[in-house]
Amino acid sequence: MRSNFALYFVLLLLTGLAACVPPEKKVPANQLVNLDLADKDVQHLYNLRDQGRTDSLVSYLSHKAATMRYLAAMAFASVRDSNAIEPLVPLLKDTVEEVRIAAAFALGQIGSLRAEQPLLDAFRRDDSLSQHQRFNAIVLEAVGKCGSLERLKQIASVITYYPSDTLLLEGQCRAIYRFGLRKITDPSATARMVGYVFNEDIPASARLMAANYLARAPGVVPDSAQAVQLAAAFVRSGDPDIRMALARALGKSKTGPAFAILSKVIKTEQDWRVKCDLINALEGFEPDTVRALVSPFFQDVNPHVAHTAANFFVKNGRREDGDYYWRIARDNPELDWATKIALYRASYKWMSGRTEPEKKEYLNYRLRDFFVKSNNPYERAAVLSALTEFAWQFRWIYDKGMQDTSLVVKTAAAEALVQICTRDDFYYIFGEKGRSVRRELFVYLMEIVKSGDSGMIAATADGFCAPTLNYKSSVDTSDLNTLNRALQKLQIPRDYEAALALKKAIGCLSNDQQAAAPPKIPYNHPIDWKQVNKLNQTMRVEIQTPKGKISLQLYPVWAPGSVANFLNLAESGFYNGKRFHRVVPNFVVQGGCPRGDGYGALDYSIRTEIGLAWYDDEGYLGMASAGPDTEGTQFFITHSPTPHLDGRYTIFGKVTQGMDVVHKLQVGDKITKVVVQ
Incomplete structure (x- = not known):
């Protein structure tokens, strides 16, 4: 963990501050923050x-016990109710620093400009002995979550x-x-x-955040x-995260110096995660050189790297290379199914059906053949997605998807039809048949809704x-009535995602x-x-897979509801046999879906729990x-730092052993079981 924040607070709150206080200055118990999770008041x-x-x-927030004030303040980091801003502000001057930190963190999470000035006023400028750096650091980040452009300029100007x-x-x-x-930037x-x-x-933890600002802030383009x-x-950094x-x-x-270094280091980089980002970074540079640089991958x-390289050309291929990608797949039978399908998809997308109809039809045959012969539902799902590049395949996609026994494939067929519906070039592709295809697709969409399948x-x-x-x-x-009847049949909270999407559709239509x-989800x-x-x-606590074991440390102080939920599911055997249905190279692996397609849930929900922990x-x-x-x-496990998830997604644990196993996981890999003992 790069930041010392999370570890510090976990230890602090579980043990209290008594050990840090000299005997002659013993602090009353009610002025210590001590989170005993067996305590009924703490639980309350x-x-x-x-x-x-x-x-x-x-x-x-005005309770005499510091623990209660702390917990009440921290609660608003999750609840994020702007009505709490004014009651929280006095806690920025609390006598207990942990309470001050909780208040500042919560105000940042609420994200209202009304909190900007109180936060700035609370910053300890008199901290000559560096006793309040933790608090000041939290205040700075909180201002970044709620402040104005002028405050950004002020914070950026600090050089002391x-x-x-x-x-x-x-x-x-x-900050x-x-x-x-928040799209607030300044040169x-x-x-x-x-x-x-x-x-x-500069410390690595700070340089990591600086690098992520340059990588992720919209509109920030290094000259x-x-x-x-x-x-x-x-070149100098030994830290792959940076x-x-x-x-x-x-x-x-997109400058000459940028391309010069990218084209050089991509040939020698050893960390697979950095390789993936180097490949994606080449988008928009000179096509011939880029093809020569990326194709070897x-x-x-490492399959993550191979998948990234193949999918790079799905997005960034060229019409003149349309005959190139699929031949790589054909001539290298050892490639895994995901890489092969992506390469066929790249050719399928970029090859002209008008000038090369026979080759296009061959690709169509090959992809269909992959589908028919595969026993892997995730492979079949990938084929249906690839077939959307030749939108005339919509009937085949619908028929095969609806006939398939796997929910993964059925959902993939629905997603594929939406990809076709949302193409900007829809009427160019279908020409004079566009209006009739439009009607046909509407019928398909309605039939899917009538099926009642939430995914x-x-x-x-x-x-x-x-x-x-x-x-x-x-x-x-009558169409709207059909959609409303389908909506009424969905069960909340289990079918929340389907209800959310269907309400959006009804509102649009x-x-x-x-x-x-x-x-609305009733409390449950x-x-x-x-x-x-x-x-x-x-x-x-251990996730067991055919590729190895993943040991976990759980964080009940930050996320007791999520921890209890995970343990209950594990002990009941729920996770046994579930799949990792989503794997994004150098981002996350995600699993635990009862359907296997990412749209599944049980008949309950839990709440988002935000604590003093960061995806760093x-x-x-x-x-x-x-x-x-x-x-x-x-749940998901991160491949690398993902600070854009901070404050939005519950962190309830961390891998302590087995990251090598996490890095091996691919779409469709099985969770054998989750062991708690």
Whole structure:
């Protein structure tokens, strides 16, 4: 873990501050923050957060016990109710620093400009002994989540921090990064981040955030001179986490110096995650050279790299290379199915059906043959997605998808039809048949909705809103009635994602925004405190797969509801045999879906739980969701730092052993079981 924040707070809150206080200055017990999860009062505050009871939580902000004030303040990092801003502000001056930190963190999470000035006023400028750096760092990041452009300029202008001021530098960089994610940027901030990345005296945790700002902030494009500095930083850095972010930043630059370093280091980079980002960073550069650089990675020993290279040309191929990609797949039978299908898809997309109809038909035959012969539903699903590149295959996609016994394939067929519906060139492709195909696709979409299958409904609903097809101009009352009947049959919270998508479709077709409002989930599935308190330091939690074992440390202090839920599911055997249905190279592996397609859930939901933990390293265990407070059974593990997920997705644990196994996992790999003992 790069940041010391999370580890510090876990240890602090579990043990209290007594050990840090000299005997002659013993602090009263009610002024210590001590989170004993077996304590009924502590549980009560977590329960209030879980239930979203703002009024009750506000009343605890003035409690005489620091633990209660702390928990009430931290609750608003998850609840994010702007009505709590004014009651939280006095806690920025609390006598207990942990309470001040909780208040600042929560105000940042709420994200209102109203919190900007109180946060700035609370910053401890008199901290000559560096006793309040943790608090000041949290304040800086919080301002980045809620502040104005003027505050960004002010924070970026600070040059008084020494390299030894790790927390302050990290806080400054986090602040500028949070501004950037909110599309609030300034040349002075970009220059500061470039300077920090270039300066190896700056702590790695701060340089990581600076590099991620350059990689992810919309509208931030390093110029030629800055690209030279970033290139030097890339070459010098021994940290793959920083290199991967720098690769993305250089890819945004599109300058000569950027291409010079990318084209050089891609040949020698050893970390597979950095390779993936280097490949993607080459988008938009000179096509002939890029093809020569990326093509060798089709046969990389790491399948993540091979998949990334093949999919690069699905997105960035050229018409003149249409006959090239599929031949690589044909001539290299050892390639795995995902790489082969991506290469066929690239040719299928870029080869002209008008000038090379026979070759196009051959590719069509090959992809269909993959589908028919495959026993792997994820392979069949990938084929259906690939066939969308020749949109005339919509009938075959529908027929085969609906006939398939696998929910994974059925949902993939629905997604494929939506891909066709939403093509900007729809009428160019179908020509004079466009209007009849439009009607035919509408019938298919309606039939899927009538099926009542929640996963297919969730995948299909966006097709009704396809701008080019403008279905709302021709929909009638009976169609809307059919959609509403289907909506009424869905069960909340299990079918939340389908209901959300279907309400959006109804709102779009009826031109009624109120109809598109997200469905409300009644409170359900309270925290199982008996399960939480069974967890101890000697308990082993392990995900077992055919590729190896993954050992986990769980974080009940930050996410007791998520931890209890995971343990209950594990002990019941729910995860046994489930698949990792989603794998994004150098991002996440995701599993735990009861359907296997990413749209599944059980008949309950749990809430989003945000604590003082950050996605600043590989191996974090997070809860997947369809929006705030919609979590259930699905979880993910990160391949690398993903700070753009901070404050939005529950962190409830971390991999302690077995990251090599996580890095081996591919789509369709099985969870043998999750062991808790």
